[in-house]
Amino acid sequence: MSKAQILPLSTHLQTRWMELYRHLHAHPELSMSEQATAARIADEFTRLGFQVQTGIGGNGVAAVLANGPGPVILLRADMDALPVEENTGLPYASRVRVLSPDGQSLPVMHACGHDIHMTVLVGTAELLAAHREDWSGTLIAIGQPAEEKMNGAQAMLDAGLYQRIPRPDFALSLHVAPTLPADTVGICPGYAWACADQVQITVLGVGGHGATPHKTRDPIVLSAQLILALQTIVSREIDPVDPAVISIGTLHGGSAFNIIPDEVRLTLTLRTYAPEVREKLIAAIHRQAKGLALAAGLPENRLPVVTVNPAFCPAVYNDPELTARIGTAFRRVLGEQKVVVVKPEMVGEDFGLFGRVTPSIPLSIYRLGVSPPNSTTPFPPLHSPQMAPVADLAIPTGVRALAAAVIDLLPPA
């Protein structure tokens, strides 16, 4: 084990990071409204001697520290919070409320741990900036807006991110994991987060009086058949070893008990890993919708309208070689027991987009535990009003891990 791989974390530094964390936690901002957060993150990187650019794809921040010859690594933290009313009882709990575009008062909370992600990013950068003799290459820190809306990464790329900064050879990120203790990290080689699609189906019918169904084509009955038929796509058409989910989230139709309506609207979420599985799901939805409508006697001009939202978020594929390499670096600093292999999830994440360029950039996102070690009570899940990470343990764990990974990938010349 080389000395370089374990950089000392002074109490002074850890106190500063906790101050930053509490500030970010108490001042959350919703997706695409991260102005104050982005300004604070930009200030931190300016203070650390990085070249900072702001306003990339909304509130995106890119900070570059060139430290001699060597590879270029991109580290990314997301910056946005959620419309959740905090109920943790913490002294630095958020009391922030904002007005939505339609004039509603919304609570705001860092209920997904993005405040931890930002603090780990700043902490890692601070540690590496203070120990420049221990690594050689270029370090890029990204503060990404709008992860929760899954359009912030794309917005930064569309704004020419890779023309404005050196092109990375590797990209790393992290996400908090409520199921892991705060002294532990998780790695997941291969597909780790799912591709998330949004689909709308408008089931058309021929409306009329509820008492004369024979003079109508009932879109409610047709929707009921379609909902059940859609359940057979994953169970009967997709290879059982390929993960896939179809969930119907909304169903709206009709105005009165005795009227057969003209249409019913459904919205769905699809989750997949492999692009060919995604295409199969979408094709099967089109086929089932059309086939059932024809069977119900609807004419060609009243077939269901299936719309797949073009702004989908592809899956995150953790490069296996890179993931193995950072796993070894993590074990060196945290110990064998504190690095676990975690299962993939069907939740979406837009970090994968940073690597989906030509030629592609290998990337990996690791999980950082946030629950109390040795506790037997279940810890609240992400997006819960009770999500209160054990930040004073999770942040140094996250920083140690990420700094060790960077030093391994950008060894001193």
Ligand code: ZN
């Ligand atoms: Zn999140």
